[in-house]
Amino acid sequence: MTAPKRTPLFDAHVASGAKMVDFAGWEMPIHYGSQLKEHEIVRSDAGMFDVSHMTVVDISGSDAKVWLQKLIANDVAKLGFEGKALYSGMLNDDGGVVDDLIVYLTATGYRMVINAGTTDKDLAWMDKQSAGFDVQLQVRRDLAMLAVQGPKAIEKVCSVKPALAESIQALKVFQGLPSGDWFYARTGYTGEDGLEIMIPADQAIPFFNELKAAGVAPIGLGARDTLRLEAGMNLYGHDMDETVSPLQAGMGWTIAWNPEERDFIGRKALEAQKAAGVPMKQVGLVLEGRGVLREGQKVVVDGAEGIITSGTFSPTLKHSIAIARVPASTGATAQVDLRGTLTEVRVVKMPFVRNGKKVFE
Amino acid sequence: MSNIPAELKYVSSHEWLRLEADGSVTVGITEHAQELLGDIVFVELPAVGADLAADEQAGVVESVKAASDVYAPIAGEVLAVNAELEANPELANSEPYAAGWFFKIKPANAADLDKLLDAAAYAAEIGA
Numbered sequence: 001m002t003a004p005k006r007t008p009l010f011d012a013h014v015a016s017g018a019k020m021v022d023f024a025g026w027e028m029p030i031h032y033g034s035q036l037k038e039h040e041i042v043r044s045d046a047g048m049f050d051v052s053h054m055t056v057v058d059i060s061g062s063d064a065k066v067w068l069q070k071l072i073a074n075d076v077a078k079l080g081f082e083g084k085a086l087y088s089g090m091l092n093d094d095g096g097v098v099d100d101l102i103v104y105l106t107a108t109g110y111r112m113v114i115n116a117g118t119t120d121k122d123l124a125w126m127d128k129q130s131a132g133f134d135v136q137l138q139v140r141r142d143l144a145m146l147a148v149q150g151p152k153a154i155e156k157v158c159s160v161k162p163a164l165a166e167s168i169q170a171l172k173v174f175q176g177l178p179s180g181d182w183f184y185a186r187t188g189y190t191g192e193d194g195l196e197i198m199i200p201a202d203q204a205i206p207f208f209n210e211l212k213a214a215g216v217a218p219i220g221l222g223a224r225d226t227l228r229l230e231a232g233m234n235l236y237g238h239d240m241d242e243t244v245s246p247l248q249a250g251m252g253w254t255i256a257w258n259p260e261e262r263d264f265i266g267r268k269a270l271e272a273q274k275a276a277g278v279p280m281k282q283v284g285l286v287l288e289g290r291g292v293l294r295e296g297q298k299v300v301v302d303g304a305e306g307i308i309t310s311g312t313f314s315p316t317l318k319h320s321i322a323i324a325r326v327p328a329s330t331g332a333t334a335q336v337d338l339r340g341t342l343t344e345v346r347v348v349k350m351p352f353v354r355n356g357k358k359v360f361e
Numbered sequence: 362m363s364n365i366p367a368e369l370k371y372v373s374s375h376e377w378l379r380l381e382a383d384g385s386v387t388v389g390i391t392e393h394a395q396e397l398l399g400d401i402v403f404v405e406l407p408a409v410g411a412d413l414a415a416d417e418q419a420g421v422v423e424s425v426k427a428a429s430d431v432y433a434p435i436a437g438e439v440l441a442v443n444a445e446l447e448a449n450p451e452l453a454n455s456e457p458y459a460a461g462w463f464f465k466i467k468p469a470n471a472a473d474l475d476k477l478l479d480a481a482a483y484a485a486e487i488g489a
Contacts, residue, residue: 034400035400035425036400036402
């Protein structure tokens, strides 16, 4: 057992009254008092999350593009201008998901953000796959990362960085650009507008305190999970992993099938799966009555079984929602084994919530 | 530090009991329990009139984080349940020893209360 790692913002969390927990080997804030209140703040105002435990990797070299076209299932050729980002799975040969990530086109190559819990195996995998390519990976442990999310997030960041307001406001959705050593991206994991900001580690706490003074509330991992679930966004290791195909995890849209000759890792396996018929699909579940859907609960559909991969109480909707992997034939309803009682739930298309409002029928 | 009122009785599954003047016993969950659970979003209470055995499941409390059973700490008949709590489950977070009570029972045997933990013993149990 090694001691959990601390992000550059650790002292700021403690000073803000955070309850700290071990998450993927990092000592992280789970909440600062009430997870429900923090959730509500992000849906209605602005909150900030320390996501410094995630790993930033800068990719350079003359083969960076062709290497990424092999490494990930989405196609970086789609990135048409500097700063543009895409979301993708990085697959293994069987088509299982090694990790999900974001990659930005930068002036010198690409910048990739990968999950904390998968960092070691991702880097080993990328290193292995780089044999024969002119590609260099630089892991940016010198950066902290703060996600500022909510309808007032951009306005409040601009209020503390007035010199950058114009360029921040000009960012397109899913675009990130540098400003000196900093990097501002209009991305997030909440279903709200906002930014993910990469900061030199020694400047992270002053920035956190400036944002706090401007009315941006610190938000813990607890609310991060309920926000992303309402937004219908996958969590690696729960909604998918190396044993789950992106075709069964709601990630079909992230697979760039064209051009056909682009031979990304996992392509053959996915093509075989498609040809054979994909037996399971990802759906959203809604329980409007009492009770809370939880990860691991069994879903029953016409005698066949599925599983809840993430479930929670939705603070916005005031009832339970879940992400589930269910038989492909699943229609408008299913039953969930809720602590021993088979309970009827609705099957819906995700997301559940976008920009503060319910979106499913 | 968790608040553990001295005048109450406790069980290690984190329920508290208060002997009322009329001989009934009010049951709720402790402040420590609500801290462990986090934001509470649903409670399920027993049926009024139900005869509960000691340690029998009497309800469920669900937080954003987890579901947890609530047990009858002693045997008895359910005299009342807290409808206010069903409508506002967060009362179990904000006022666990007052407005956040769960149910009242008529003890089958009033002496059963004496066997339960006092505040000092419960504090020791949770390492407070």
